[in-house]
Amino acid sequence: MSILIDFGTRIMVQGITGRQGSFHTNLMLEYGAKVVSGVVPGRGGQVEHGVPVFHTVAEAVAETEPTCGIVFVPAFAAADAVAEQVDAGIDLIVCITEGIPVLDIIPIYSRARSAGVRLIGPNCPGLITPGDAVKVGIMPGQIHVPGPVGLVSRSGTLTYEVVQALTDEGLGQSTCVGIGGDPVIGTNFIDCVRMFEDDPATEGIVVIGEIGGSDEEECANFIDREVGKPVVAFVAGRAAPPEKRMGHAGAIVSGGSGTAQAKIDAFRAAGVSVAEFPADVARLMNEQLRG
Amino acid sequence: MKIHEYQARDLFAAAGIPVPAAQVATTPAEAKAISAEFGVPVVVKAQVLTGGRGKAGGVKLAANPDEAESSARDILGIDIRGFKVDKVLVAVASDIATEIYLGAIVDRQTKSVLLMASAEGGVEIEETARTNPEAIIKAPADPATGLASHQARAVGFRLGLDWPQVRQFDSIARKLVRAVVDMDASLAEINPLIVTPEGELRAIDAKVTIDDSGVFRHPDLAELRNPEEETGPERDAREGGISYVKLSGNIGCMVNGAGLAMALLDVIQLHGGEPANFLDVGGGADADQVRTAMEIILADPAVELVLVNIFGGITRCDDVATGVVAATSQLSRSVPLVVRLVGTNEEEGLRILKDAGISAHRNMVEAVKAAVAGVSA
Numbered sequence: 001m002s003i004l005i006d007f008g009t010r011i012m013v014q015g016i017t018g019r020q021g022s023f024h025t026n027l028m029l030e031y032g033a034k035v036v037s038g039v040v041p042g043r044g045g046q047v048e049h050g051v052p053v054f055h056t057v058a059e060a061v062a063e064t065e066p067t068c069g070i071v072f073v074p075a076f077a078a079a080d081a082v083a084e085q086v087d088a089g090i091d092l093i094v095c096i097t098e099g100i101p102v103l104d105i106i107p108i109y110s111r112a113r114s115a116g117v118r119l120i121g122p123n124c125p126g127l128i129t130p131g132d133a134v135k136v137g138i139m140p141g142q143i144h145v146p147g148p149v150g151l152v153s154r155s156g157t158l159t160y161e162v163v164q165a166l167t168d169e170g171l172g173q174s175t176c177v178g179i180g181g182d183p184v185i186g187t188n189f190i191d192c193v194r195m196f197e198d199d200p201a202t203e204g205i206v207v208i209g210e211i212g213g214s215d216e217e218e219c220a221n222f223i224d225r226e227v228g229k230p231v232v233a234f235v236a237g238r239a240a241p242p243e244k245r246m247g248h249a250g251a252i253v254s255g256g257s258g259t260a261q262a263k264i265d266a267f268r269a270a271g272v273s274v275a276e277f278p279a280d281v282a283r284l285m286n287e288q289l290r291g
Numbered sequence: 292m293k294i295h296e297y298q299a300r301d302l303f304a305a306a307g308i309p310v311p312a313a314q315v316a317t318t319p320a321e322a323k324a325i326s327a328e329f330g331v332p333v334v335v336k337a338q339v340l341t342g343g344r345g346k347a348g349g350v351k352l353a354a355n356p357d358e359a360e361s362s363a364r365d366i367l368g369i370d371i372r373g374f375k376v377d378k379v380l381v382a383v384a385s386d387i388a389t390e391i392y393l394g395a396i397v398d399r400q401t402k403s404v405l406l407m408a409s410a411e412g413g414v415e416i417e418e419t420a421r422t423n424p425e426a427i428i429k430a431p432a433d434p435a436t437g438l439a440s441h442q443a444r445a446v447g448f449r450l451g452l453d454w455p456q457v458r459q460f461d462s463i464a465r466k467l468v469r470a471v472v473d474m475d476a477s478l479a480e481i482n483p484l485i486v487t488p489e490g491e492l493r494a495i496d497a498k499v500t501i502d503d504s505g506v507f508r509h510p511d512l513a514e515l516r517n518p519e520e521e522t523g524p525e526r527d528a529r530e531g532g533i534s535y536v537k538l539s540g541n542i543g544c545m546v547n548g549a550g551l552a553m554a555l556l557d558v559i560q561l562h563g564g565e566p567a568n569f570l571d572v573g574g575g576a577d578a579d580q581v582r583t584a585m586e587i588i589l590a591d592p593a594v595e596l597v598l599v600n601i602f603g604g605i606t607r608c609d610d611v612a613t614g615v616v617a618a619t620s621q622l623s624r625s626v627p628l629v630v631r632l633v634g635t636n637e638e639e640g641l642r643i644l645k646d647a648g649i650s651a652h653r654n655m656v657e658a659v660k661a662a663v664a665g666v667s668a
Contacts, residue, residue: 073503099504100476101505103505106404107435110402154550155549155550155551155603156550156604157546157551160548163631172506214400234554236557237556238560239560240556244536244569245503246552247552248549250399277557277558278551278554
């Protein structure tokens with residue numbers, strides 16, 4: 001078991017002939033994922049890494065029945081790409097693209113929500129379920145192994161760092177979800193933690209947060225009330241100066257709110273073990289799961 | 292991207308928000324001439340990309356052109372929170388009966404353009420949020436349709452305005468929200484929005500921040516970028532697709548990925564060191580990108596050592612190693628390097644570094660300890 005994606009996941013890649021789209025389609029296929037179609041307007045009829053390309057999402061849906069879509073379209077056109085997938089009835093949309101104007105995301109967020117579509121991202125590495133050899137994203141597949149830990153994170157490489165440590169510790173992963181580093185994202189920590197709590201294959205949950213916003217605090221509150229499984233957290237950005245954007249558009253301490261310390265305090269108050277450094281997450285999870 | 296008050300004021304005026312007449316001066320003589328032209332008392336205000344001007348002596352009332360000249364002389368050249376004042380705005384002074392705070396932000400929590408107002412005008416909204424959060428009246432707007440008139444009116448009445456004032460407030464609030472959407476702003480703020488003794492509403496300050504991700508589709512706004520907002524290396528980084536923030540320590544940092552870069556700073560501090568910068572070299576960084584990043588880091592004279600922390604996923608360790616080796620042989624000054632390299636093509640990367648006499652760690656914490664020991668030795 002896992003959350004969101006499994007062996008039955010059929011992937012459509014929007015922007016499949018672009019540099020990133022093509023590169024990662026190949027890696028997803030090599031990992032074992034079923035990429036069934038690609039979409040690039042003007043390139044319908046072509047074949048990329050053995051995958052048929054269509055002009056429109058609607059055509060790709062009709063011909064190849066994808067269960068999920070991934071977006072590699074450049075920032076200026078990415079919101080339109082997500083909207084096209086929502087309109088074509090895709091239920092799970094993963095938007096990798098970084099640098100989309102926030103005011104483009106807000107309407108897309110509402111549109112996806114009212115259509116009952118799960119949007120992951122934008123500005124995220126995607127998700128992976130190692131036990132079913134399926135990834136819908138850009139993370140390096142080889143560091144993941146199947147196992148009992150569910151992981152949710154706002155970051156990319158920081159997540160890989162933690163996953164490597166978990167794997168080195170003998171703790172495999174049920175599903176890892178990168179929810180994205182933008183201020184407005186489709187799926188938040190609580191959504192994922194709730195799914196992990198309900199997933200029989202997940203025994204422990206890792207939450208990797210960072211400065212900016214209050215999603216970590218709200219998640220801590222949720223964990224306190226509704227989560228029985230052990231949770232280990234890491235929060236990046238204790239050393240970050242205020243009012244400076246730390247790479248991710250959403251990673252900013254603004255007007256004294258969104259600090260790492262406030263998030264760490266909230267997690268601790270909810271009984272969550274908080275790691276001092278990324279790899280320490282694995283040691284703490286090991287303690288929780290194996291006593 | 293931040294812009295000056297005078298730039299924001301012009302944008303507000305173009306959006307139909309009432310603002311007092313004003314002009315920019317760069318010399319005391321210009322301030323005097325502008326004041327003489329207006330022929331009424333003026334306010335001389337420092338134009339800097341930071342708050343706290345009033346407390347720093349950057350805002351002065353002048354009753355006549357001579358006072359405007361001397362006020363400008365006092366203000367021009369002073370330093371406010373690290374920004375040197377080289378322009379002042381000379382604005383017609385307004386009589387004030389009431390001051391209101393009015394702002395519109397793109398809000399991550401409500402996922403709306405959120406109108407915020409408070410009767411505590413002139414106070415920073417963050418301050419009100421801390422001391423008296425109930426005083427902040429909020430109304431979320433859908434960016435597609437803007438703020439509804441009934442929402443604006445409800446806020447106006449709660450502020451205690453009378454009906455003729457509420458009608459003006461309705462117009463101003465809706466125009467402010469519309470301006471945020473039209474400009475891809477993340478914030479537009481009028482603090483204070485005043486009511487004159489005659490009952491006229493007027494924006495006597497203006498603040499706008501543009502969403503960095505939205506600037507590309509507003510060439511007119513991109514031209515408003517002020518060079519003092521970023522240092523030379525910060526500009527080089529932005530233009531090279533690298534995220535860089537200068538900090539105050541001596542350990543230069545190069546990392547792939549923003550989250551990992553933040554975590555590295557934390558781990559350095561945890562071990563008693565002080566990072567000199569945040570730097571995310573970007574996903575899929577190649578040798579050229581690495582060399583550019585290295586030059587940006589070394590432009591800071593405080594840097595005594597560079598710590599490279601790469602988790603190769605999409606980024607290939609051999610590309611990074613090639614870049615590091617190329618950079619060390621070409622750079623203007625040489626500092627000790629501590630490298631931590633794991634992931635895709637790790638063996639090849641480590642071999643390239645070893646051939647160049649650079650040793651690398653596999654563990655992030657060990658690399659940090661070595662770097663901290665390297666600068667304090």
